[in-house]
Amino acid sequence: MKSRRRILQALASLPAAGFLRPLAAQGALDTAQFDQAVVEIFGPGQRVTPGRVTVSIPAISENGYSVPLGIEVDSPMTQADHVRELVVISQSNPLPVIARFQFGPRSGLAKVSTRIRLADSQRVYAVAQMNDGSLWSGYGHSIVTLAACVI
Amino acid sequence: MSDSPTIRLSVPSTARAGELIEIKVMIQHPMESGYRRGVMGERIARDIIKYFRCSLDGEVIFQTEFYPGVAANPLLSFYTRAEQSGTLLFEWIDQQGVTWSEQADLMVE
Numbered sequence: 001m002k003s004r005r006r007i008l009q010a011l012a013s014l015p016a017a018g019f020l021r022p023l024a025a026q027g028a029l030d031t032a033q034f035d036q037a038v039v040e041i042f043g044p045g046q047r048v049t050p051g052r053v054t055v056s057i058p059a060i061s062e063n064g065y066s067v068p069l070g071i072e073v074d075s076p077m078t079q080a081d082h083v084r085e086l087v088v089i090s091q092s093n094p095l096p097v098i099a100r101f102q103f104g105p106r107s108g109l110a111k112v113s114t115r116i117r118l119a120d121s122q123r124v125y126a127v128a129q130m131n132d133g134s135l136w137s138g139y140g141h142s143i144v145t146l147a148a149c150v151i
Numbered sequence: 152m153s154d155s156p157t158i159r160l161s162v163p164s165t166a167r168a169g170e171l172i173e174i175k176v177m178i179q180h181p182m183e184s185g186y187r188r189g190v191m192g193e194r195i196a197r198d199i200i201k202y203f204r205c206s207l208d209g210e211v212i213f214q215t216e217f218y219p220g221v222a223a224n225p226l227l228s229f230y231t232r233a234e235q236s237g238t239l240l241f242e243w244i245d246q247q248g249v250t251w252s253e254q255a256d257l258m259v260e
Contacts, residue, residue, distance in 0.1 A: 066222040077232075081223060090220060098220035101229075106212045108171045108232030115182065115222035149187055 030091065034125050036098035037089045038135070042127075048119055053086075053126050053138030056113075064118040064148040073110035073136070074130045077103070083110040085129045091122040098124070117148040156180055160241065162255040166233035174205065174213075177226045178243050178251065184219035200225060202244040207257070208237040235257045247251075 045106050056070035070115055073083045082105045088098040110128070118124070121143040128136045161175035178200065185197025203215040203225070213229045236259045242252045 023219065031200065045213055058191040088220075093220050095218055095220055099218060102214040102216075106207070106231055106234075107229070109230035112213075113226075113228040115226050117220050117222050135188050148184075 004122045030101050033091055033096045034089050034123075037087075038127060041087055041100075042053050042129065042135060043095070048127060048137045050100040050137055052136040053122060053128050055126050055138045055140035057124050057140035057142045059142060061118060061144045063146050064120075064144040065146075066115045067142060067144075068113065069116050069124060069140075071101075071111070071126045071138075073126075075103055075110050075128075075130065077108055077110055080131075082107070083128050084131050086110065086112065087127045087129075088116070089125040089127060090116075090118070091125070092120045093117070093122070094119060109136040118142060118144045120144060120146050124126045152165065158243075158251065158253045159239070160253055160255050162239060164255065164256065165230070165258040165260060167241065168233060168259050171230050172231045172233050172257075173228060173230055174217075174239070174240055175226070175228045176205075176253075177224060177229060179224050180243075180245075182217070182223045182225060183222055186219065198246065200243050200245045204240075204241075204242045204244075205230070205231075206228070206240050207235075212239075235259055 010146045048122045052074040054072045071086060073086060076084045076145040086101040089096050090098050101112050103110050123139045123141050125137055155178040159177040163172050166172050183198040185208050187195045191192060191193050195224055197219060199219055200217050205213045210230045215227060217225060237257060239255045239257055240252060242250055244250050
């Protein structure tokens with residue numbers, strides 16, 4: 001009787017644990033990889049302000065091997081005020097940094113698009129560094145049906 | 152890796168002075184991430200294009216550093232403000248330092 005109860009308890013806890021983990025991974029709170037990548041790229045103690053960066057990514061990606069990504073930064077792109085660099089950071093890919101784009105006043109418009117790989121349903125962040133050194137960020141979230149193979 | 156990958160450019164041939172133009176470029180490349188395994192379970196070595204650079208008569212307009220998270224046949228779309236006529240040079244450099252390039256002429260009226 002006792003062992004039967006124990007088995008039932010063990011069985012009941014298994015799917016729950018397995019079900020809760022992906023939910024937690026999808027949640028907004030898991031920013032460890034993003035925070036670490038920002039420190040590695042821009043150095044420690046940098047303040048990243050949310051805003052000015054718009055990330056366009058499909059809400060559902062059927063194929064994680066090729067996900068269209070568009071990023072636009074709100075900036076006049078003049079000699080006095082322009083985006084220096086834009087870094088794409090993944091929340092849960094094996095490598096946090098996906099791409100780095102460098103602009104100058106000659107760019108005219110801080111807008112770029114490409115195609116990326118996503119190993120999991122996750123947020124895709126973009127951090128823009130302006131010529132004054134300030135950091136701004138935005139993100140998009142995509143649910144990936146077929147994840148890009150990483151193992 | 153083939154010696155001469157297909158490169159596709161979409162650049163307007165003429166533009167008005169001060170006009171924003173969109174440039175689209177694509178290069179054929181597997182962008183092997185280094186995370187995949189072959190049929191025997193062996194790890195397939197990483198082989199990616201690391202840098203892309205677009206310059207107008209020697210002045211760099213836009214640069215990119217790629218990581219394995221970029222999809223195969225990397226496509227880029229970006230902008231520049233047309234100020235003077237010249238030759239746009241597009242260069243891709245892979246992780247071994249192999250370079251592929253393509254040019255396009257831009258006429259600013």
